[in-house]
Amino acid sequence: MKKGIEVSIAASIAAKLARVEAIAAYPITPQTHIVEHLAEIVANGELDAVYINVESEHSAMSACCGSSATGARTFTSTSAQGLELMHEILFIASGMRFPIVMATVNRALSSPLSIWGDHSDVMAARDTGWIMLFCENGQEVVDMIIMAFRIAEDRGVLLPVMVNLDGFSLSHVIEPIELPSQMMVDKFLPPYSPLYTLHPNKPVTMGAYAMPELYTEAKYAQEMAIINSKEIIKNVMDEFGKQFGRQYKPVETYNTENADFVFVALGSIGENIKTAIDELKGEGKNAGLVQLRLFRPFPSEELFSVLKDKKRVAVIERVMPAGAPNGPLFQEISSVMCTNSLLMHMENYIVGLGGRDVLPESFIDIFNGTACEKSTVPIRDKNFKVIGVRG
Amino acid sequence: MRQKGIEIYTDNPEEEFAVSGHRACQGCAEILAVRLALKIFGKNTILVMATGCMEIISTPLPTTTWTLPWIHVAFENAAAVASGIEGALKILMEKNKIPREDIRVVAIAGDGGTSDIGLQALSGALERGHKFTYICLDNEAYMNTGIQRSSATPYGASTTTSPPGKKSIGQATWKKDMPKIAVAHNIPYVATACPSYPFDLFSKVKKARMADGPSYLHILSVCPTGWRIPTDLAIEYGKLAVRTGVFPLYEVENGQYKITHSPEPLKPIKEYIKGQGRFRHLNDDQIAKIQGRVTKEWDNLKSRCELK
DSSP states (O other): EEEEEEEEHHHHHHHTTTTOOOOEEOOOOTTTTHHHHHHHHHHSSSOOOEEOOOOOHHHHHHHHHHHHHHOOOEEEEEEEEHHHHHHHHHHHHHHHTTEEEEEEEOOOOOSSSOOOOOSSHHHTTTSSSOOEEEEEEEHHHHHHHHHHHHHHHHHHTTOOEEEEETTTTTOOOOOEOOOHHHHHHHHHHHOOOSOOOTTTTTTOOOBBBOOOHHHHHHHHHHHHHHHHHHHHHHHHHHHHHHHHHHOOOOOOOOOOOOOOEEEEEEEEHHHHHHHHHHHHTTOOOOOEEEEEEEEOOOOHHHHHHHHHSEEEEEEEESSSOOOOOHHHHHHHHHHHHHHHOOOEEEEEEOOOOGGGOOOOHHHHHHHHTTTTTTTTTOOOOOOOTTTOOOO | OOOOOOOOSSSSOOOSSSSSSSOOOOOHHHHHHHHHHHHOSSSSSEEEEEEEEHHHHBBBBOOOBBBEEEEOSSOHHHHHHHHHHHHHHHHHHHHHHHHHHHHHHHEEEEEEIIITTTTTHHHHHHTTSSSSEEEEEOOOTTTTSSSOOOTTTTTTBBTTOEEEEETSSSSSOOOOOHHHHHHHTTTTTEEEEEETTTHHHHHHHHHHOOOOEEEEEEEEOOOOHTTOGGGGGGGHHHHHHHHHSSOEEEETTTTTEEEEOOOOSSSOTTHHTTTOOTTOOOOOOHHHHHHHHHHHHHHHHHHHTTTO
């Protein structure tokens, strides 16, 4: 049964349903409601977990490494500057193969200071070796958090997983969400059974350093693990679908079959794009949407098979590419196309920075090719267009 | 020789936990300090180490020096990683997922990893009251990266980033008082120690091990390489640091200061400074200035002990 609930609260309940044992967190807007509610859950004895109120996000991720290494199922959450402060340890968590799950409430980065949503934070962390999932709505947040632990702790994966949800436009919204029962989650998600733990009964050395003769091999092994995780992720999604009735795929499509024009996007903005697509459909025009539920490992194959016969692709991003010819998602997609020797018409649009509202009309304008006529000042060496910049 | 106020161990544990094949420099007092301390911590210990000398000399993949469970994550976060381990042990024991045992988590970092980059994580962990021991192995500079100054480098010392010159005396600030910072967190046990005084070290490790909450040990670990002294003199210079009052041996139990080994009358610091290449450039006036500071701090320490 669905009930109206704030997405952040639902996220913390999902962590509870996953029976997390260790939480180390530092508050940052707009992640706060998640950690506040988890603190309450632990304080009320509703969850047997240790809650460590660390003094920074750097220590949050460090403590998570410690608790995960000791064998506790570990959860944390952060946003923006917090994710950047964790940045160093993100690499170490994945390199040491700790199955930590983190809800990242996506938010713009300073400066200028902005507490509102965009993808500047996660895009700066995209190559940290974490598996990255993106959610479109609150139901997905709950489901992805539960799936994230199954994926992370799979012996064939053993990598940390980041569940991304948009700040405010998702985190602070009250939505009808179906919360699964504890019994169902227990059936789907067995207790964490770590391969190695820090315990005097069986001493192991973790986090040793590698000389040049070994570093490449270690990183290659890690790369193989994240690449190979894709099949396991798909299996987990399938199994989740069978058990809970909600089927997810690494790449989701909406009205793509009949459309020559498709949008590609990440996160909650997909809902606005779908509204635009529906309106266009009413006018007899066909546009489709490709949404990436999975961003790391990058679902190249799945994406290629959807995009390969399209005439026009508009990649929608919520991050300023900072001197690059295009945004990160665009670069990744064009790299997939190039490696498959396919040149196609691709456009890159930057929208919704620092929480700027993006209305369905913008996507209709993008479809009609009129989105940037008034506002874009031509800059050489730049291919992307920023929607809604005022002169 | 029996020294007053110091517990003598007649049954020193034979078991070693820092064992074979480490790559410490000849004459390193730091690996000695760790080896001695771990004997007392014993088998039920989980070690967390910051990036630094000890980590680098002990764990080139696929080898290890440690027979205890050991983890290294990064430079500045040993205390935070230890917090996670301590928390996880507690909850896993509560849930009967692992047997209930008295396992001590020990975080070890150098002076840079403690007094500079790791200070925030340390302060957080001490404030939160995790039941763990933090050991600062103080060799008074970033020795592993090539002898750069840290905030624990003593005034006047030459390092590669505080070189003496026409406009420089070398390190231009006084050594940060880390034990005092630890004491300010109102934790059950803080002590200074030096492997030149092994029985004193044993006694303090034992108290740190038993503390019901965080404990902090600040161990002066003479570094022949960085101090520019012959490799056979590490123990001697540790003794001189104590006997001149440069590095007093004391402990603070629940806020109560106690000098554990009084070297009075103090030897002049010139005996400590001479022979160390890092102080070679200092003139008599500068040495006198250092002497003034050392004497004043020794008197301050004594007065804190008398406040009981």
